[in-house]
Every structure is written in structure tokens, then in C-alpha cells.
Amino acid sequence: MYSVLKRIPLVIVYLLILTTLGYPTEELESAKKKQVKVGIIYMGGKSFTQTVGGFKAGMKDLGYVDGKNILYETINTSGSKEKIANAVKEVMEKKVNVIYAVTTPVTKEVQRYTDDKPIPVVFSVVADPVGSKFVKSIKEPGGNMTGVTNLAIELTEKRLEMLKRIVPGLKKVMWIYDPNVDVSVRAAEHARNVCKDMGIGYVEKRAGTQDDLTKVISGIKRSEADGILHIVNALLVANNKLLIKKALDEKIPYIATDAEIVEEGALANYGPNFYAIGRQSARLVHKVLMGAKPGSIPVEVPDKYDFIINLKTAKSIGIKIPDNALMMATKVIK
């Protein structure tokens, strides 16, 4: 027994030497690559689902492997404010490193709940970050939010231009705006100015509630305008099918803001590619995860714009799209 006991000090010495050799300095490296959590909150609908898809694809390209070094808390809030609020609370409880918000209503709720607990937020598909008080300025957001706009207001002029290219004889254009929503009001004003520049007449319709909107839409007549321009109006987006149908019925060319609306029957759209916006947002989220403060990252404009023409609609409303316009289209629905 004693002889065994004698050997113990020697054994201890050998073991200690072995552990020193295996002393992990690599441990320090891998400790740096922690797992990050990103909370994704959006509102349902094809376009925005595409944004989220683009976002995740973008993150994957940047090296974030879902389940390994990143975890997503994805919540589709489909409309109601309460749902959004709950989503924000849930995501914050999970202690995410960044919140990725899609659309202005979602971002507004996120802002409300993260005011006192500044979690970095990257928004996207927001029409007017400055106006909505998400950021102090585009160049230097200043707070804990940054993101990608969709230039919804600024692109109004371009949409009008594209509408004119499709309908060369465009003399009068109509739009519906929501007087209760600031962005919508400003978009309407922008549209007015552009029309003046372009020498096109316009007809403005107002609807602040669902009922009003339904009434307004049902009252649209072909004689009123040569084309309908979609300007920033969340209420309208929720009830788009009505307008699309009416435009088809009344045979009025309708130019929209995103691909979904065109696919559902609008004549055309000129707007950012939503999938691309998601990808672009991934870049910003990556920067934030790497330690950059959102306040120092400028808000970005979309990389890519789509010009989509729905030929089916064109046919059914009896419009011949000029060749050069057709040639410019990034996508044609037949």
C-alpha cells in the first residue's frame, strides 16, 4: 500500500505537466465568438415576408449561421398595435442584441418600448425616418436607431414619371391620402409639387378611416383621372384589393409602390426591391453586432429599384404599353 502512496506525488507532477501543455489559449478566441440574438418584428404580407427572407439571406452571407452563432426571434405581428407591442416585449425579454423592425408602424412601437432601454434597432421599409422621429438626421441618426428607408415619399416623382412613360397621354392623376398620418400628408404635398413641375393635373382624395376609404374607392370613376398614383398610405395598403379591383373595373392605370400590389392587379410599380432591402439591412445589423453605434451609421437608401409591369392588367384595361417603357421593366407579369 505504502509503495502506491509513495508514487502519488509523482503522478500528480506528471498530470500537472500534461495540463500545462494542453493549456488552452485558443479558448480566448472562441470565447469572443459568442452567440448573438436578433429579434425580427414585421407585419405579414408578401412584400415584407420577402424583406425578412432577404435579411436572413444577407446575414447568412455575412457568416451568421442560424442556430450556431446567431438566433432569430421572428415575430409576424399582422396588423394590430397590441400584437406589435407584445412582440416587442417578448423580444426584449429574450435579451436580443439587436431588433430588426420592418415598416413604420412596427418601428414606432419598437421605439416606444426601447426608449428607456436603448437596444440597437435597425429599421427598414420606413418612409420618413426623420419625420417619424426615428432619427435626428439621415447622415447622423444620433440615437439607437438606423436603417434603410424605402424613399416612399421621394420616389413619388419617379413613379409619376414612370406612369407618364406608360401612359404618355397622362393629363390628370389621382391619389388617396390619409390626413391622419403625417407621412401620407407629406407624400401628398410632394406629389402636388411634382405634378406642378411636370405640368400634370391632379385629383386628391382623403380617407382617414376604413369606412371612408371604402366609400372613396367605390366612388372612383374613369372620368376623374387618367391614372392612379399610390402614395404613402398604410390604411390603403391594408385595403389595397379594393382599389386594385376598382382600378381594373374602371380601367384606370394604377401605379403602385411594391411588387405585391402589381402582382395583385395594379398596372405597374416603381419601387425598391423588398428582398434587396432585407439584404441591405443585414449589412447594417452586422455593423451593429460588430460594435458600431446605430447613431453613427447613416440611414441608407435602397440599392435596387424595380420597375414591374403587369401585362395582364394592361390587356384587361386596354392599355398598350410603349415599347421603350416595356424595355425598361425589370419584371413583366404576363
Added chain:
Amino acid sequence: MKRFNPKSITNKIIASGLSISLITFIFALIIFSSSVEQLRTTIHEHNQYIAGNAAESVDLFFKTIEENLYTAAASYEASSILEKKGGDLFPYLLKLPSYIREITVLDTGGREISKASRERFISRVSLKKKAVLPLKVLVKEKLHFSSLHNTSFGEPWITVSMPMKSGRRIKGWLSEDVSLRGLWYNITGIDIGEKGYIFVVDENGSVLAHPDWSVVIKGANLKNNHQVVRFINKWEGNNISPYKNENGIEVIGTYAVSKITGWGIIAEQPASEAYAHLYNFKTRLLILIALSLSFAIFLSIYLGWRLTSPLKLLKKEAEDFGKGYLNKKIIINRNDEIGDLTNTFNNMADSLLEKTSQLQLANKNLQEMFGCTIKSLATALDGKSPWTAGHSERVMNYAVAIASQLNDSNELIETVKTCAMLHDIGKICIPDAILEKSDLFNSDEIRIMREHPSYGARILSSIKQFEGIIPVIRHHHEFYNGYGYPYGLSKDEIPIIARILAVADAYDAMTTDRHYRRAMSIDEAIEELKRNAGKQFDPEIVEAFLQTNLSEREKNGVTLHG
């Protein structure tokens, strides 16, 4: 713990263990240090490579733009606009890469004729009437880069212009407004590794691109940054040493130049991060050294303990051996040299034990022989005369009895025995005629007779072992009161055994027949002793003798000689 002994085995082992470890690690450190320089150079070259690549991608980007411009300048749309045949640039723009945001056709005076934008609607009215391109550019006929300007959207744009030619004549100009955001994102996003970063400056040191965009927005100029200085002044050469950047952080850096734009691509990396692996390795090495040294010490102490503890045990046992405890065996079971030593010790103890026994036996024999020799000497003496036969032996018995009465010491009694047996040895030198005489002695004869104590002393004087006995022989006829012979010593001057012998000798003489008279009775002899106590005899001795005689007589119950 005893006093520290620098020469002890344990300390020697520790010293050698430490020396070996130290030497090994000094070598390791030397090798490491020489590798460090090489590693630093490699890291630096790596960064240089990345900066070079970034510069190349900038060049590639602008080469593409140049080609684009070239094609656009030669395009039908552009020409027809110039020739006032009308035309629409927008479809053409849509076909171009998305980083080309706007395209403009200018006349020979540098004024905008037609423009298309991805985001803006440009009407004829909004075209700029003043010359957009500087005069010297218009004259020089080459590719022109405007300065970088940030749009209201914080996007970095640069306008690149190229002349549209017909043969060698310039018809007009074509400009493209290019967003560099994508390019900057690619460059500043390059992973140098270990917290490195890349930024871009123009020839004056103004920052064009930076991972921290707020630096660009602020319009920072980094012309004081060492690396920027090197770029502006086109310094080449060794650049490995760290320097402090504009934030005061110690960094290593390198630069590369974009040939087309002349911009500087600067790559920097915090020195602590860049050399993190080196420092880690060094730290690891140092920890290893420290641990190994402690192991060496620990092992050495352990080894020393294992070696010296049996040695200490051996030492203690050897001491015991020295003290004479030869029966204990040392129990150390080892298969090494120390075990051998232990066995040798045990064997030595055994043989010592054996030899000691032999010595003791021999000694005992010697003692016996000695005793017998003395006895035979005395017997030889006594045998000279029938009168003195047995005298020495009887005197011895009486003397031993007296001595026992006075003192229990065995040593004394042995000496008494020897003295008693040899007290009259001197008589061998006395002529037989005198010894045998039955008449009274004359004065000459008395004188000769009285020499026998001296003769006896002289005979024994050559035997060194009888040093204590010789005085007794010499003085056994001295009288207590000083009237004895040969020296007339008195009282305590006479050795104690001599005084004892005097009594014993006299008593025996009185109680045995002599050739000149018959023996007295015991009582008469005792009376004689008593009468002469204090004169011839030591009274104490007489008293002691009487005690023994009394008990002897009581034991026998019969008086000797009636």
C-alpha cells in the same frame, strides 16, 4: 528543520534540477525571441497584402466605371442627345450597375444637356445651366474625377466624367454619378483579423471612408497619423514598429495606393491584438517555465527526501551500533545502493557481534589464566615450606572477608585477592636457610627477612598491571603507629589493602603452627589482635575482622582449634 546545509544531497539535487530546467528554458526563450521578429514581419506582410488587395479592388472598381463611361460615351443614346436628336438616358441608366445612380450628358462648355436619375425626376428645368466641369478639365480631354461629396442621404458620391469624341474632336462630355457606398462597405468591412481596420484617405489626408462612418461625416483629416504621413510622403521601407494613432492607441499599420484615384488605403491594427498570439505564446511559455521550475523544485525535494531519509535512519542505527547495541537490525527494504549499504551494515553488525563475543570469551580466559598464574605463583611460594603451605590462601580468605565487610566493590575484592595471594612473593629472594630456621633469628637474619616486602615489590614492578598491587606488597608490614617496616609509614599513609593484609596475615600466623612455636587458640589470637589495635593494626580493620570472625564462628557453631 536543522541548520541549512548547502552541501546536503537534497540541496544538490534541487540545484541540479533547477539548473537543468533553467538551461532548457533559457534556450527556449532564445529561440522564441528570434522567432518573434520573424512573426512580426509575417503579420506585417499579411496586413500589407490586405491593404494592397483593397487598393486593387478600388482600382478595379474605377476601371469598371471607366469602361462603363467609355461605352456610355460611345452609345447611341448619348450621341443622339448631343446631336439634339432627342433621346432618353433613363432606359440606358437602368441597364447600368446599380451603383451608377445618375448619368448626365454635357456640352462642350460643360453645361448639362440631359440627365437621368434612379430616384429623382429630372426635368429640363432642373438641369444646371452653369458649367459643371472645370475649364481645365474641359481642355485636358481626359477622365475626370470630381471630389467625393456626401449626398443629403449620407451617400458618398463621386462624379466621373469622360469626353465624348468624334474622331479626335470633343463633342461633349458624359458624367456618371457613382455611389461609393457599396465599395466602401466592401473595403472597410474587410476582416484583417484581431480588431484590425481599413480606412481610405485622399492625397491631403481627408478621410474618405472609415469603418466608423461618423469620422467621415465629421470631415476628419488624419494627416497627423503616422501611416497617413507615410502615404502622403510616399515613404517606403521598414515599417514594423508600432506607433500611436489619432486615438492614442498603439497600432501597427501599413498603406497601399490606388493607382487610378491616388487615394491611400491604410490598414491599422492595435499592436496588442496583432501580437496577441505572440503575447499569448510568450505568456504560456513563461507560465510553463514557472510551473516547470516549481515542479523541478518539488521533484528534487521529493527525490532528496527519498534518498536521505533511509540514510538518516542508517546513521542512527550506526550510532546505536557504535554504542554497542549490535542486536538491532536496520529494516530498509530497497533494491538500490542504499539497500546494499543497509545489508552491509547488518552484516558488519553480525560479524562485530561475533568478534565481540569471541573477545569477551578470550578476555574471560585471560582473566582465568591470570588468576591461575597468580595462584600458581603463590602456591610455588607456599610450597617452599610446609609451614607456609596454604598461608597465602588463608590470608586471602580472611582479607576478602574483611574487605567485604568494609566495602562491596567487586573490583576491590579482586585486587584484595591478588594482593593476598602475592603478598609474600618477596620471600622467594630470601635464602632457604633463613626461611627454614627453627630457632630464633639473629639481627642479621631479621634484617634480611625484613627485606621481603621490598623484594616482592621489586619482583612485581615489571608487571604494569600490578601497579596498584605493588604498594600493598611493599607496605604490608607497616604498623599503624608507624613502627613498621620498611618505611615506617603510619595510619592513612599505609594503603588500605596493606592494612587489611596486616591483620589477616597476623591472624593466620598466630593461628597456625610454626616451626618455632605452636598455634594459639582463636580467642588468644583475637585478644592479641585487640591488644595491638591502634598499635600494629588499624582499629577499624580489626573491628571489621572481629565481626566476620564472630559470624563465621556462629555459623560453624564450633571453634576451630580448640
